[in-house]
Amino acid sequence: MNKEDRLAQLERLNLIYEQLLNQIDVGIQVVDSKGKTIIYNNKKMQLEWMNSKEVLHKNILDVFTFENEQDSRLLQALEDGKTVKNAKQTYYNKDGKKITTINHTFPITSNHEIIGAVELANDITKYERLKENVLKSGGTRYTFESIIGTSPAIKEVIELSKRAARTSSSILIVGETGTGKEVFAQSIHHASDRSNGPFITQNCAAIPDSLLESLLFGTKKGAFTGAIESPGLFEQAEGGTLLLDEINSLNPALQAKLLRALQEKTIRRVGDTKDKKVDVRIIATMNEDPIEAITNKHLRKDLYYRLSVVSLFIPPLKDRKEDIDLLVTTFIEKYNRLFQMDIQGIDDEVLRAFYQYNWPGNVRELEHIIEGAMNLITDGVASIHFSSLPFHFINKPNVPIKVPENQTSIHYGAIAESNKKLKDLLVEVESTYIQETLLKHKHNVTKTANSLGISRQCLQYRLRKFNLSESN
Structure with missing residues (x-):
């Protein structure tokens, strides 16, 4: 060579x-x-x-x-x-x-x-910062590892959130009640360079407008009767993150002042004439569709565009039902530790009911159902039965009734005695059978289509036709 x-x-x-x-x-x-x-x-x-x-x-x-x-x-x-x-x-x-x-x-x-x-x-720098911040922030404890789910819908939001954690841009998190908006907000804070700083949360709907302005921006002594020199939440969150929950409940005047603070990175205490620079990341949450909120004049359009530099839409539980198994297991393990119990899981009939239910309260509602059921279980019972579920859940209109083992939920005897037309009955039978097959395969569309002997596209058409949820 x-x-x-x-x-x-x-x-x-x-x-x-x-x-x-x-x-x-x-x-x-x-x-x-x-x-x-x-x-x-x-x-x-x-x-x-x-x-x-x-x-x-x-x-x-x-x-x-x-x-x-x-x-x-x-x-x-x-x-x-x-x-x-x-x-x-x-x-x-x-x-x-x-x-x-x-x-x-x-x-x-x-x-x-x-x-x-x-x-x-x-x-291990992040772990050291997280440990320090838990002590500083009075109990904030969620990280991305706290978010339960492996469905494509939730994994996509987690990935977007991790990317957002790398910057200090404002974030708008949209999701129904109980989807875990604050869990995502805390996770972003802990994964960011601001994790050494404070994490402060304020529910904007919980405080009257007359008090909220001084709470957010602080007061100057003598601004009004009894006013003292007091920093607001923006100043208290200096170098960290301020989470404003239910931002759409703020009145338009406060929204305008918030917009100015975001644009100028300065705040002015109530009664003061001088501006003060602040270094705070704003994460805002709302449980209303932003476009509807703007249309209904619940949210200023200019504030929406300023807040939504990064927009995260947390999927409701009904759109990621394949995560129910993992969520149930996690919650049972949690309350086994808290209650000194040894519950192994849930019965198939309970799982079937969970998959059929639409979960208007989302993940939070599911956790409360598991906690309630474990409070009602008698000694010696190793799993959660249908009879163990809380009374208020069983009696909800859209919770399917218990179906005996080896019996389909379609009662053919009742069909024969009904006065429905054949066309309507066939639609009912087809819809119910597809739904049960979908549940059997844990909402996996491909496996369900193969089991039914139809193409995936054909099954998706029927899911839309019968307004059945598709999770995969």
Whole structure:
């Protein structure tokens, strides 16, 4: 192999190594014998909020700050030949951001001489920030791992939310009551760079308009009788996130003032003449369709466009019924721990009823049903039966009645005695049979279509025709 071929081979190998290093989900930093960085992969950049130009070919002490030089494991490896495995290290980048990692650091030797050092870093900064923030924020505890569901509908919203967590743009979360809007808001806060800051929630419908303005923006002493110098929620949420629940309940005048605060990033206390800069991320929620809210004059159009830089629409439970099994299991485990019980699951008839029910109260309603049922279960019962379900649930008009085992819910004897026309009866039978087959296959459209012996497109047409929910 001639010199040119060897050079070409080395270039190809170098390209392979570079791409490999940047795909590995571990931070890698290599320094030479003088402590200057010669390798710095993408993951390490993410962990330290730095780019390669700021770090490469510079001494680590010119870029990062440690309590003392001996706290740098890379320097320890260079000077003492010391190998340290799975050790926590906390330090600061050039912008003063705190970094906490778990590192494996070791020297590089050649002919018994130390020529450099390598550090493999795993991130625990987010977990450290989360722990600190739980103590600061008075009980905010939800992360993306708290969101239960594997359906395409919920997974899509989770992915969009994770992307939104990377910025400080305003977010509008739309969803029916009980879908988990605050869970998403807290998850976004905890995954963001603001997780060290406060997370403050205010339900805009719970406070009279006369008090809400001073609560949000604060008051200046003497602004009105009894007024004291008091910061509002915007100032209290400085550096963090302010969640405004039911934003559409604000009156138009307050909506206009909120819009100004969002645009100018300043607020003015009630009774004051000076503006004050604030650094707050706004997440707003509403349980009404935004377009309908604008039409009904519940929401200013200009505020909607300012808030909805990122819009998240949380699907109702009726649109992701394939998550019911996982939700039920999770809630049973939760209340087993709380109630010191050992319930193993729910009966098929209960699951059938859950799949047929439309869940107007969404995930929150399902959790309350499970909690209520476990309060009613007698000793020695290992699962939730239909008879264990709360009375108010069983007696709802759209809850299907208990169907005996091995008996379809279509009562053919009753059909023969009815006065319905044949056409109407056939529609009823077809609709019910499709619904039961759909339940049997846990709302998997492809499996249901195969079981019925029709095409997927044909089944989807019938689902729309009979107004049956499709979850897959």
